[in-house]
Amino acid sequence: MRTTVGIIGAGPAGLLLARLLHGAGVDSVVLEARDRAYVEQRQRAGILEQGTADVLRAAGAGARMDREGLRHDGIELRFDRRRHRVDLSALTGGRSVMVYAQTEVCKDLVALRLADGGPLLFGAEALAVEGAGTDAPRVRFRHRGREDVLECDYVAGCDGFRGVSRRAVPAGVSRVFERTYPFGWLGVLADVPPSHDELVYARHDRGFALLSMRSPSVSRLYLQVPEGTQPKEWSDEDVWRELERRLETADDWTLHRGPVTQKSVTPLRSYVHEPMRYGRLFLAGDAAHIVPPTGAKGLNLAVGDAVTLARALGHRKETGSDELLDAYSATCLRRVWQAERFSNDLTALLHRAPDATAFEDRLQLARLERIASSRAAGTDLAEAYTGFPLEGGADVAAADG
Numbered sequence: 305m306r307t308t309v310g311i312i313g314a315g316p317a318g319l320l321l322a323r324l325l326h327g328a329g330v331d332s333v334v335l336e337a338r339d340r341a342y343v344e345q346r347q348r349a350g351i352l353e354q355g356t357a358d359v360l361r362a363a364g365a366g367a368r369m370d371r372e373g374l375r376h377d378g379i380e381l382r383f384d385r386r387r388h389r390v391d392l393s394a395l396t397g398g399r400s401v402m403v404y405a406q407t408e409v410c411k412d413l414v415a416l417r418l419a420d421g422g423p424l425l426f427g428a429e430a431l432a433v434e435g436a437g438t439d440a441p442r443v444r445f446r447h448r449g450r451e452d453v454l455e456c457d458y459v460a461g462c463d464g465f466r467g468v469s470r471r472a473v474p475a476g477v478s479r480v481f482e483r484t485y486p487f488g489w490l491g492v493l494a495d496v497p498p499s500h501d502e503l504v505y506a507r508h509d510r511g512f513a514l515l516s517m518r519s520p521s522v523s524r525l526y527l528q529v530p531e532g533t534q535p536k537e538w539s540d541e542d543v544w545r546e547l548e549r550r551l552e553t554a555d556d557w558t559l560h561r562g563p564v565t566q567k568s569v570t571p572l573r574s575y576v577h578e579p580m581r582y583g584r585l586f587l588a589g590d591a592a593h594i595v596p597p598t599g600a601k602g603l604n605l606a607v608g609d610a611v612t613l614a615r616a617l618g619h620r621k622e623t624g625s626d627e628l629l630d631a632y633s634a635t636c637l638r639r640v641w642q643a644e645r646f647s648n649d650l651t652a653l654l655h656r657a658p659d660a661t662a663f664e665d666r667l668q669l670a671r672l673e674r675i676a677s678s679r680a681a682g683t684d685l686a687e688a689y690t691g692f693p694l695e696g697g698a699d700v701a702a703a704d705g
Contacts, residue, residue: 307333307423309617310443310456312430312469314343316406317589317606318462319413323363324614326420330621333454334417335428335445337463343426344414348406350518351503351600353691354399356607365412373404374517379689381676382506383669385554388676389502395679395686403503405518406603433459433472437583457584460613462606464590465575473582485572485596485651486658487511490529492543496562498523499551505598505654506551507668512598512655513550515559523562528655535567543567572596572651574644579633586613586632593640598654599647599689608694609636639692646688 309325311318314336325332336343352360352373360366377393377400393400417424428447435441436459443454461469470478497520504515511528518524527546529538544561551559575594580587589606612635616628628635653671657664675681 305333305452306455307331308456309333309458309460310441310454311335311460311462312433312443313462313464313467313589313591314338314410314414314424314426315462315464315589315606316409316413316603317610318460319410319417320359320363320365320607321460321462321588321610321614322417322422322424323365323413323420324610325617326417326422327363328614328618328621330617331422332460333423333456334425335430335443335447335454336424336426337429338426340414340426344407344411346407349597349600349603350403350405350516350524351603352402352404352409353600353604354401355691355694356604357402357404359607359611359694360409360412365409365416368408368412369402369404372408372519373402374520376401376403376502378502380500380502380504381672382504382551382553383508383672385552387553387555387557388672390675390682390686390689392686392690395683396690399686399690401600401690403517409603430463430468433461433469433585436472436585437474439584441584458617459585461585461587461591462589462610465594467591469585469587469591470577472585473577473579473587477579477582479578480575481578482573482575483648485574485655486531487528487655488531488533488569488571489514489526489597490533490535490538490543490567490569491524491526492540492564493518493566494523494525494562494564495521496523496560497521499558499560504551505650507654507656507672508550509656509665510546510550513547515547515551523560529569530658531571533569535569538567540564570597572598574648576637576640576644578637580609580636581629581633586629588613588636592636593644595643595647596651597647598651599643601643601647604691605640605643608639608692611694612636639694642688642692 309332311334498517506513514526516524588609
């Protein structure tokens with residue numbers, strides 16, 4: 305099998321990259337280890353930055369998002385039983401975010417890929433990337449019980465943190481930056497309308513809590529829990545009671561309860577692999593970087609990587625120049641490190657460390673007070689939350705789509 309771009313992984317980065325390349329007249333093959341049902345059902349992120357939503361629209365993948373997604377012009381911070389709304393749109397000149405689950409983004413992009421007729425092989429497990437440092441890289445994979453080889457000009461490693469792509473980068477080339485946090489998030493899905501019309505981020509002496517949603521009838525809620533916690537350790541009643549404690553306000557706001565349909569624990573970590581390119585292998589999404597979910601940046605960074613790589617490959621096709629391909633890693637990493645900074649800062653602002661002192665507690669409250677009382681501080685938060693600029697952004701998707 306032969307193609308120009310071999311894409312490993314049918315997550316948001318791989319699927320969007322395939323869509324953009326199709327529009328630019330660059331052929332590709334997408335290999336995905338899991339089946340279609342798994343790809344379209346795995347629960348991940350749910351907040352799309354302004355730039356991500358714009359890219360999906362320009363790529364022809366935004367119609368259902370605009371019908372069913374929930375545009376949010378603000379978020380709420382809670383601390384000391386008080387509520388403060390950060391008006392994202394007013395502070396950023398009209399920018400907003402969209403609540404639209406990653407599962408739905410993937411469904412839309414899978415449907416478009418199949419309609420385009422581009423090869424999308426489910427159940428195709430990538431075993432190794434070979435010859436990444438040469439002009440003729442290959443992906444060895446297993447599909448329907450037999451091994452095969454995908455020969456290509458370029459490989460896009462969009463196969464997540466545990467995928468094979470990153471292993472093709474020699475140890476002497478790789479630089480890894482990481483941090484693990486001494487707590488995780490217990491997340492639940494509940495069949496109950498959200499108790500607030502915007503996301504609520506709560507700092508509490510007992511730990512962080514987040515009130516989010518997946519739709520007007522489904523709530524997504526999170527609690528900070530100790531590292532190593534298992535979902536079975538928390539009964540539904542325990543979850544609701546703790547959410548009520550941490551989200552409590554001094555006014556008459558009430559948390560709505562409902563049937564819990566899913567429960568899981570997510571560990572928190574920060575991770576960056578440099579460089580994001582080795583030879584003709586380009587890492588994208590979680591294969592290159594992980595952020596704690598507090599800042600809602602993971603999916604959005606993956607989209608940024610896909611846009612940057614699609615632009616570079618389109619430029620190569622049109623001009624024969626490798627200029628943008630050579631700049632891929634540096635271009636992506638500028639945005640990645642800003643997202644890492646913001647996600648780490650927001651995590652530190654809202655979570656209580658196991659060994660936190662009274663002094664540190666007061667500093668957290670002082671920082672939250674500053675955001676609530678200073679337009680400059682609020683604007684800094686709003687600009688980061690709604691998204692760092694995509695180089696090329698929707699213009700790339702529109703030109704290619």
